[in-house]
Amino acid sequence: MHVGILTNFATPTGGAEKVAIESARGLAERGVAVTLIHGVDGPADPMLDHPGIRRVGLGLTDVWERPAWRGAIEGIWNREAARRLGRALAALPDRPDVLHLHQWTRSLSPAILPVLARSGLPLAITLHDYFLVCPNGVYYRFDRAEPCTLRPFSARCLAASCDPQSRIHKAVRVARYFAQWAAITRDFDPRSTNRARVSKRGFAPRPIDLVHVSDGSRAQVERFVKGIPFLHHHCIDNPVRLARAAPADPAAGDAVAFVGRFTREKGADLVAQAAHRAGLPSLFIGDGPLADELRAVPGAEVVGWRAPAEVEALLRRRARAVAAPARWLETGPLTIYEALAAGIPAIASDRAGAGEKIRDGETGFVTAPEVGALAEAFGRLRDDALVRRLGAAAHVRYWSAPMTLAAHASALCDLYAGMTGAAEAPSFQRSAVM
The missing domain is CATH 3.40.50.2000 (Glycogen Phosphorylase B;)
Known part of the structure; x- marks a missing residue:
C-alpha cells in the first residue's frame, strides 16, 4: 500500500x-x-x-x-x-x-x-x-x-x-x-x-x-x-511515543504539572490558582501569553519548553499529577495520555477528550474546569499512599491496551x-x- x-x-x-x-x-x-x-x-x-x-x-x-x-x-x-x-x-x-x-x-x-x-x-x-x-x-x-x-x-x-x-x-x-x-x-x-x-x-x-x-x-x-x-x-x-518503562513514583514528586501552551482556554491559570489553594507547588512546562501571570502565583514555577525526553524526565522527578483542565472541548491532549503511560496520575477537564482515558478516582480525576473543583482534587494529592496507588493503576491500565x-x-x-x-x-x- x-x-x-x-x-x-x-x-x-x-x-x-x-x-x-x-x-x-x-x-x-x-x-x-x-x-x-x-x-x-x-x-x-x-x-x-x-x-x-x-x-x-x-x-x-x-x-x-x-x-x-x-x-x-x-x-x-x-x-x-x-x-x-x-x-x-x-x-x-x-x-x-x-x-x-x-x-x-x-x-x-x-x-x-x-x-x-x-x-x-x-x-x-x-x-x-x-x-x-x-x-x-x-x-x-x-x-x-x-x-x-x-x-x-x-x-x-x-x-x-x-x-x-x-x-x-x-x-x-x-x-x-x-x-x-x-x-x-x-x-x-x-x-x-x-x-x-x-x-x-x-x-x-x-x-x-x-x-x-x-x-x-x-x-x-x-x-x-x-x-x-x-x-x-x-x-x-x-x-503516544513512549517506550514502556518502570512506573514513576509520583509520591516522590512535589508539584502538580501542566505541559503545553499557557492559555486561558487550556486552563493553565486554573492549575496555578487551584494548586496554590490546595497548598501544593505547580510546575509549568511550555510557554504562552499567561506566562507572567503564572509566575506571579505563589508556588508556581515556569521552566519553558523542553525536549520530549527532558519533559518525561522532569515529570518523573517532580510531578505528583499532570493536569489538563481545559475550558474548551479539547479533542485529545497527549500530555494526559503520556502521564498515564508513565504511571503518573492525570487530572482532566470533564469537557476534554482526555477525560475518556481516566478512571475517575482510580487512575486520576475528571473534574469541572473550575478553581474550587480542581483545588479539591489537588488537595487529595497530598496523600502519598493515594498518589502512589493512582499512579500504579494508571500504568497498569494504560499498558493493558497502549496507544502505541x-x-x-x-x-x-x-x-x-x-x-x-x-x-x-x-x-x-x-x-x-x-
Missing part, C-alpha cells in the same frame, strides 16, 4: 503535525510506502528519516508570516497551493492508494480540496480541532471564556465576537468556512453532481472518511454534520483497507479500557 499524507509542516509545530509525522513513521515501520507532502519547506523532523518515507515540499509560506491582507486571502483560498499540489501528485512515480489530510489552515487552504477530489483517490481527514464546523476552530467563546452553545454559522454565531484575536480575523475564518464547504459539497457530494458533469470533470465523487481522535470530539462534530451521507466517521486514538505508534498504524491500515475496498469496513480496537 502507498499512502499520501498531507500537512502544513514537516516539523511538529502543533499536535496536528506531530500526529501526521508520527503516523508516517508508524506506517513506514509497518511496511507501508508513505509520501508526506508538506506545504512549507524547511528542516524535517528526524522521525521522517526512514527509507519508506518520501518527502515532498510545496515551497509555500505560512500564512501567519504573510502581510495581514495576503495571509487572509491565501488562508481563504490559496490558488498557488492548489497548483503546486496538483503538480506534486502528478509527478509522483507511483500513485498513492489513499490520501490522508491532517491540517490545511496554515498554508494549504481549502483550495486543495478540489485537487484531492479530482485525484479520484480515497480521502481521509483527521479532525484535530473543530475548523470543519466552527470558525475559530475550538467551539469556544473567547469573549466569554466558556464553551460555545450556538449553532455554527447561525445568525447569532456570525454576530458573536468569539474570535481570540478580532472580528476581522473571524470574518476571514468565516469566509474560509464557506469556501471550504463550497468545495466539499461541489466535489464530494454525489447529490450535487450529474452524469454529464462527472464525465466533463473526469472524476466521480467519493465520500470523505473523517477521523476523530476522541469519542467526545466525534459526538460534537456529528451534531452539526448529521445527515450528510458522504461523510463517514471513525475514531482512532492519537499515538504500532497500534495507531494498525488502526490506520484497517481504515485504509476499508476505504479502498481491500477489506470490510473495520471495527477499530480502541484503548477504551482506561
Whole structure:
C-alpha cells in the first residue's frame, strides 16, 4: 500500500503535525510506502528519516508570516497551493492508494480540496480541532471564556465576537468556512453532481472518511454534520511515543504539572490558582501569553519548553499529577495520555477528550474546569499512599491496551483497507479500557 499524507509542516509545530509525522513513521515501520507532502519547506523532523518515507515540499509560506491582507486571502483560498499540489501528485512515480489530510489552515487552504477530489483517490481527514464546523476552530467563546452553545454559522454565531484575536480575523475564518464547504459539497457530494458533469470533470465523487481522535470530539462534530451521507466517521486514538518503562513514583514528586501552551482556554491559570489553594507547588512546562501571570502565583514555577525526553524526565522527578483542565472541548491532549503511560496520575477537564482515558478516582480525576473543583482534587494529592496507588493503576491500565505508534498504524491500515475496498469496513480496537 502507498499512502499520501498531507500537512502544513514537516516539523511538529502543533499536535496536528506531530500526529501526521508520527503516523508516517508508524506506517513506514509497518511496511507501508508513505509520501508526506508538506506545504512549507524547511528542516524535517528526524522521525521522517526512514527509507519508506518520501518527502515532498510545496515551497509555500505560512500564512501567519504573510502581510495581514495576503495571509487572509491565501488562508481563504490559496490558488498557488492548489497548483503546486496538483503538480506534486502528478509527478509522483507511483500513485498513492489513499490520501490522508491532517491540517490545511496554515498554508494549504481549502483550495486543495478540489485537487484531492479530482485525484479520484480515497480521502481521509483527521479532525484535530473543530475548523470543519466552527470558525475559530475550538467551539469556544473567547469573549466569554466558556464553551460555545450556538449553532455554527447561525445568525447569532456570525454576530458573536468569539474570535481570540478580532472580528476581522473571524470574518476571514468565516469566509474560509464557506469556501471550504463550497468545495466539499461541489466535489464530494454525489447529490450535487450529474452524469454529464462527472464525465466533463473526469472524476466521480467519493465520500470523505473523517477521523476523530476522541469519542467526545466525534459526538460534537456529528451534531452539526448529521445527515450528510458522504461523510463517514471513525475514531482512532492519537499515538503516544513512549517506550514502556518502570512506573514513576509520583509520591516522590512535589508539584502538580501542566505541559503545553499557557492559555486561558487550556486552563493553565486554573492549575496555578487551584494548586496554590490546595497548598501544593505547580510546575509549568511550555510557554504562552499567561506566562507572567503564572509566575506571579505563589508556588508556581515556569521552566519553558523542553525536549520530549527532558519533559518525561522532569515529570518523573517532580510531578505528583499532570493536569489538563481545559475550558474548551479539547479533542485529545497527549500530555494526559503520556502521564498515564508513565504511571503518573492525570487530572482532566470533564469537557476534554482526555477525560475518556481516566478512571475517575482510580487512575486520576475528571473534574469541572473550575478553581474550587480542581483545588479539591489537588488537595487529595497530598496523600502519598493515594498518589502512589493512582499512579500504579494508571500504568497498569494504560499498558493493558497502549496507544502505541504500532497500534495507531494498525488502526490506520484497517481504515485504509476499508476505504479502498481491500477489506470490510473495520471495527477499530480502541484503548477504551482506561
